Amino acid sequence: MAQPGRDTSVKTRDLRSSLAEVLGQVERGGRVIVEKYNDPVAAIIPMSDYLTLRRLCATRADPSDKEPRMAHRIVTSNISGGEGKTSITRELALTLADQGYRVAIIDTDPQGSLTKNLGLHDPVEGVARADLPGYRREHTILSVFDEDTEPRLGPPVPVLGVDVWVSNDALYEVDQRIGADLTKMGNLREAVDHIAPQYDFILIDTKPGITPLLNAAVAAADHLIVPISGDKGFENLDKIVKLVKGARPYAPGLGVRMFIPNRVRSSTNVYKDLLEMMKQYQSVAPVSSQIRDSVLMMDAQRARRPLVRHKPGSDIAQDIRNVTRDLLNELGVQPQATGVTP
Known part of the structure; x- marks a missing residue:
């Protein structure tokens, strides 16, 4: 594992043993790529990133909605x-x-x-x-x-x-x-x-x-x-x-x-x-x-x-x-x- 706050990677075989460390890094704003045989298969990301991705998906699902929304x-x-x-x-x-x-x-x-x-x-x-x-x-x-x-x-x-x-x-x-x-x-x-x-x-x-x-x-x-x-x-x-x-x-x-x-x-x-x-x-x-x-x-x-x-x-x-x-x-x-x- 690398420094907190930076994107790092972890092998699938090591994920269970290092889960606490991975979650600690994510809580501090880091993102962790999960790799299997050197290929990325998943990512563990902060909730703020997850919510942003969900909003982007919702926006792309309705491209006809061009009107700016006011809070x-x-x-x-x-x-x-x-x-x-x-x-x-x-x-x-x-x-x-x-x-x-x-x-x-x-x-x-x-x-x-x-x-x-x-x-x-x-x-x-x-x-x-x-x-x-x-x-x-x-x-x-x-x-x-x-x-x-x-x-x-x-x-x-x-x-x-x-x-x-x-x-x-x-x-x-x-x-x-x-x-x-x-x-x-x-x-x-x-x-x-x-x-x-x-x-x-x-x-x-x-x-x-x-x-x-x-x-x-x-x-x-x-x-x-x-x-x-x-x-x-x-x-x-x-x-x-x-x-x-x-x-x-x-x-x-x-x-x-x-x-x-x-x-x-x-x-x-x-x-x-x-x-x-x-x-x-x-x-x-x-x-x-x-x-x-x-x-x-x-x-x-x-x-x-x-x-x-x-x-x-x-x-x-x-x-x-x-x-x-x-x-x-x-x-x-x-x-x-x-x-x-x-």
Whole structure:
């Protein structure tokens, strides 16, 4: 075997004994050619490569489809903290990627919980903290608010088959920049306009509380989904409505698309009452399938993996796939025929 990150080869007779080493290399982005009698017969590749190949096959299968497709731009928000915005954004994004869609995530919360959960702030031996992708300013949305005309996003960080614009302490500067020049409120939307043809879905994670950065993040989307995990999640729904109205000069089609019951303990009276309360808001947006409360979500976060890949056969992973299905139905999107079976 050769250095990680480079294409290497392994003989079929040696594959069983070296499988752990091969898989380790692939996890680090390498590709391994399997040879039999010096002839290549197969390849072991990262999931990101596999998903790209599936998308290319789907595109070639329908050459008549020449129209550029613009991404569905989805922002996850609830003014209250602790409702599960980050976990839902992450799990929906990776579930969509597993179904063969081109997916990007934009982390706009300066706390960087989503970025951390993907392992992008974790130390790497021999790499300075400032050189880790999760800490590099050019991989955040910060530069978007430096420009007066034609704002553009820097390069994303590819992780687990999705592209991620990360968050770190640099984003604490954004509120001040927008506050000093309100004409920059729509800069993120303009920048997302530029990348939208490259993706099927762009999911935006947000911070709690109402600030200029939250307003800019919501204005960059066309669809708002609202996770609710308790009474606190209902307290600021009137502010969500105002948030949407304030963003419509930049995003005329923006609307609340779905309420998501999250961390549900269906056997308790409190959560039965909560679900009944949510039904009262169905005139605003439909209520999705529920996501149960489970310690597996925390286990997945500690493992720096999305739950749908960490425990794909679990009940809560199926809950997430159900919510993804509900969201696709609400957006009028037909399921991909090229999905990856968990």
